[in-house]
Amino acid sequence: MFKYLKNDIPASIVVFFVALPLCLGIALASDAPPLSGLIAGIIGGIFVGxxxxxxxxxxxxxAGLAAIVASAISSLGSFELFLSAVVLAGVIQILFGVLRMGVIGYYFPNSVIKGMLTGIGIIIILKQIPHFFGYDLEAEGADSFFEKSGENTFSAIAHVIDNITLGSLIIGVFGLILILYWDNILSKKHSFFKLIQGSLVAVFVGTILQVIFSKTENFIIEGKHLVQIPVPEKISEVASLLRFPDFSEIFTMDVLIIAFTLALVASLETLLSVEATDKLDPEKNITPPNRELFAQGLGNIFSGLIGGLPITQVIVRSSANVQSNAKTKLSAILHGILLLISVLAIPMLLNHIPKSVLAAVLIIVGFKLAKPSLFKKMFYLGWTQFVPFIATVVVIVFTNLLIGIFTGLAIGVIVILVKSYQNSLFLHKKESGDNKVIEMTFAEEITFLNKASIQKELFSLPENSRLELDIRKTTYLDYDIVEILEDFAIQAKNKNIFVHLKSERGIVDNPSSFIEFFKLKKQSR
Incomplete structure (x- = not known):
């Protein structure tokens, strides 16, 4: 784990700067105490990492849980009762891991996973544009299209022109140019520029500029445009800020429903993030999903016990980790340690960091997730890949992450049905004198999904024709299809259709029954 310190330490610092405002913003978007977001980030980094x-x-x-958390806190009427639901959700997640439910993530098509990454990238860019210009009406961690302020993503961007903070804009533009120049030009000239990330330098320089601007009236940046960490007067006061769960109603129906909902949604988001992160990994490591559910479950138990929000693996921070060239889990652990240090030792120092420079870092992350070249690649892969991909992207951007993913999955299932209808058999027609000869070869596996296409072809055969039906390559034939063939055998006699059947049990002309030629297998798909 310590072999790649030169990669993991700089990456952890970048992820820390990305995670810090997101932890606070997600807590704000969830109507929860600001410290609860930081606690979840610390536990997620050190413990789950x-x-x-x-x-x-x-x-x-x-961010995907923010709406659920806000609704749960409101319905329970107490943050402490909500924390008991978080603890119980962690127990349920451990049970999911024990029952080996982690395989669920593998049943989502690659086109949907890529659509999820691209949609998140677009959301990151759109949501950071107001912060980049110094317009911070919406919380940093929010990702819903319709905002609590009454605006939507696009209307908030439209209002940026009338609400520009000049100091924030200058720092944001400078940070964006610096990161691009550092990563694309300087890093190719000397190894030093690869050792230190451009985004880290941008945050450092942006903070210095903010301090300088604070002494200039025209460029001064107000506190609401800076990172805002709770500042206890003494370190000993941090413990007094913690909130602890109230277990008095843990087995009531309201708490149980919220706990199960949190466990289910957090597990699904984690599994999809794991799948997406593994695809981003240059070394293509595979994460054991059941172990991940177990780790996330324990993390949620500890987070709930000390006043933290629910935890999942998160794609924004994970992608920032990948793009910062992290190699091992040490990067995630160190980012959690940095969050802890920031809360205990240097909150006032971090409160000088402008949100606009962090927005510049996130805009770069978002662009790398949603490169225009990916749209072109998915388009050239054909409609079966492009349609689920673009549908997932659009719905995620205009609604939220989970609705977008399930929309993409639903369209993926429709694509499977269409292709199953089209590919159930190979059909070749040829003329032979006065007779029409139809050669029909069944696919390797034929299920009830293929009923429509097979029935259509068989029952549309013309009178006085010849059918050469080849089922030798068919290893599985659903009984629904056998019944269609049985019905066709009767019609074939009435329409004077000659049937030449080739099966693994021999060749038969004009069979009176098809059942005897098939060895029906009960298979679980």
Whole structure:
């Protein structure tokens, strides 16, 4: 784990700067105490990072859960009662891992996973544009299209022109140019520029500029445009800021429903993030999904016990980790340690960091996730890949992550049905004198999904024709198809259709029954 310190330490610092405002913003978007987001980030980094087998995944509070958390806190009427639901959700996630439910993530098509990454990249860019210009009406960690302020993503961007903070804009533009110049030009000239990330330098320089601007009236940046960490007067006061769960109603129906909902949604988001992160990994490591559920479950138990929000593996921080060239889980652990240090030792120093420079870092991350070349690549792969991909992207951008993913999955299933209809058999027609000869070869596996196409072809055969039906390559034939063939045998006699059947049990002309030629197999797909 310590072999790649030169990669993991700079990457952890970058992820820390990305995670810090997101932890606070997600807490704000969830109507929860600001410290609860930081606690979830710390537990997700140090504890879950240590338990997880993911080398580059980063865990913490997830924007996708913000709406569920806000609704749960409101319905329960107490943040402490909500914390008991978080603890119970962690127990349920451990049970999911024991029952080996982690395979669920493998049943989502690659086109949907790529659509998820691209949609998140676009959301990151769109949501950071107002912060880049110094317009911070919406919380940093929000990702819903319709905002709590009453605006939507695009209307908020439209209002940026009338709400520009000049100091924030200058720092944001400078940070963006610096990162691009550092990563694309300087890093190719000397190894020193590869050792230190451009985004880290941009944050450092942006903070210095903010301090300088604070002494200039025209460029001064107000506190609401800076990172805002709770500042206890003494370190001993940090413990007094913690909130602890109230277990008095843990087995009531309201708490149980919220706990199960949190466990289910957090597990699904984690598994999809694991799948997506593994695809981003240059070394293509595979994360054991059941172990990840177990780690996330324990993380949620500890987070809930000390006042933290629910935890999942999160793609924004994970992708920032990958793009910062992290190699091992040490990067995720160190980012959690940095969050802890920031809360205990240097909150006032970090409160000088402008949000606009962090927005510049995230805009670069978002662009790398949603490169225009990916749209072109998916288009050239054909409609079966492009349609689920673009549908996932559009729905995620205009609604939220989970609705977008399930929309893409639903379209993926429709694509499977269409292709199953088209590919159930190979059909070749040829003329032979006065007779029409139809050669029909069944696919390797024929299920009830193929009923429509097979029935259409068989029952549309013309009178006085010849059917050469080849089922020798068919290893599985659903009984529904056998019944169609049985019905066709009767019609074939009435329409004077000659049937030449080739099966693994021999060749038969004009069979009176098809059942005897098939060895029906009960298979679980």
């Amino acid at each position: 240590g338990l997880s087998k993911s080398k580059i995944g980063v865990s913490g509070p997830a």
